[in-house]
Amino acid sequence: MQLQLSQKERMLLEDEKHQEEICVQKYQNYAQQAHDPQLKQIFNQLATEEQHHYDTINQMLQGQQPNMSHGQQGQQGMAQGGQTQQSSFQGAMSNQGDAVLCSDLLATEKYVSSTYDTAVFEAVNPVVRQALQHIQQDEQQHGQQLFNYMHSHGMYPVK
Numbered sequence: 001m002q003l004q005l006s007q008k009e010r011m012l013l014e015d016e017k018h019q020e021e022i023c024v025q026k027y028q029n030y031a032q033q034a035h036d037p038q039l040k041q042i043f044n045q046l047a048t049e050e051q052h053h054y055d056t057i058n059q060m061l062q063g064q065q066p067n068m069s070h071g072q073q074g075q076q077g078m079a080q081g082g083q084t085q086q087s088s089f090q091g092a093m094s095n096q097g098d099a100v101l102c103s104d105l106l107a108t109e110k111y112v113s114s115t116y117d118t119a120v121f122e123a124v125n126p127v128v129r130q131a132l133q134h135i136q137q138d139e140q141q142h143g144q145q146l147f148n149y150m151h152s153h154g155m156y157p158v159k
Contacts, residue, residue: 002063009128012119013061016132019112020054023047026108030101039098042149043105046142053135066131099155102146109143 005013027047034040056066116136123129150156 001065003060003065003125003127005060005063005128006124009123009125010061012122013057013128016115016119016135017054017057017061019115020050020057023050023108023112024054026105030105034098034101035095036098036153039102039149042145043101046105046145049138049142053138056131056135060128060131065127068131068134095153095155098153099150102150102155106143106146106150109139109146113139113143 024047027043027050031040031043031047034043056068059066113136116132116139120129120132120136123132147156151158
């Protein structure tokens with residue numbers, strides 16, 4: 001079944017596609033910069049999921065039904081984060097660098113999730129709306145994963 005997109009939906013999807021492309025690039029680049037192997041793994045997993053979002057949006061822009069199935073295996077375990085803190089100066093510096101990467105990605109996820117809010121409300125086609133809601137929920141889970149990692153590693157204390 002061919003998706004019929006309004007001009008507004010096409011514009012919204014193009015904007016979201018651009019945001020997803022930035023997310024993929026950030027996660028891939030930050031995975032290379034991260035010091036903690038667990039964080040590298042989280043960033044690589046999230047890059048894969050962001051790529052799936054990009055591909056889903058591309059499918060809709062081409063008039064195709066989106067394929068919403070993708071694995072989120074290992075997300076539960078990674079969302080928990082580890083409880084170890086590094087105590088050496090070098091470990092603290094690595095932790096500080098990783099904290100900057102995490103903070104930037106958390107801010108990115110907050111922003112991207114908010115852009116989906118507008119797109120969901122302005123989508124006419126129910127298939128498009130449902131796909132955007134699904135992606136937005138994924139983005140919120142990504143933010144939760146980052147927050148959980150940061151909190152468990154002393155990067156985001158909650159008082």
